[in-house]
Amino acid sequence: MPVTVTFEGDDHAHVVKQVREWLETVEAEPEGPLTPSEAIAQGAEVTKDALRIIAQSAPAPIAQHEVFQRLTGMGYKATDATRNALISGVGAIEDATGGGVVKEVRDTGRDAIYEMNVAVAKQILKQLSGS
Structure with missing residues (x-):
């Protein structure tokens, strides 16, 4: 579905400001998980x-x-x-x-990512050191 976005302003600077504000809302990171x-x-x-x-x-x-x-x-x-x-x-x-099960799964996922990152870092160091 095509989407049309229109910006109107008194001058170029006003339109640019509106576009930047709109882009900030589109690119905004969600607050928290x-x-x-x-x-x-x-x-x-x-x-x-x-x-x-x-x-x-x-x-x-x-x-x-x-x-x-x-x-x-x-x-x-x-x-x-x-x-x-x-x-x-x-x-x-x-x-x-x-909420205990959901929190436990979330924490387990976070721990798995951390452990994976540690393993990846060790592998990179190993390759860089030529071992």
């Missing part, structure tokens, strides 16, 4: 965007066929249903454990 529900919702939106791109890329005779359109619609519905089920499941786990 995503919650599991936010990550699931964002993943679902990426999947639906991919379905949309695939549907728009299909040749006209295929894209206009009723079966193709229904399959695309089913893909959207399946993505939404999966998102809703996962968010409900994660919510139930968080409620049952007081």
Whole structure:
């Protein structure tokens, strides 16, 4: 889907300021880590965007066929249903454990990344030293 963004200003500097402010909002980093529900919702939106791109890329005779359109619609519905089920499941786990399981998984993932980074650093040092 094409998106149009319009900036109006009294002069060039005013328009440039608006563009910079807009770019800052687009490029802004999220504050803190995503919650599991936010990550699931964002993943679902990426999947639906991919379905949309695939549907728009299909040749006209295929894209206009009723079966193709229904399959695309089913893909959207399946993505939404999966998102809703996962968010409900994660919510139930968080409620049952007081958030302990989700925190433990997050911490384990962080530790795994740290350990991987240490291993990679050791390997690089080993190669640099010629050992």
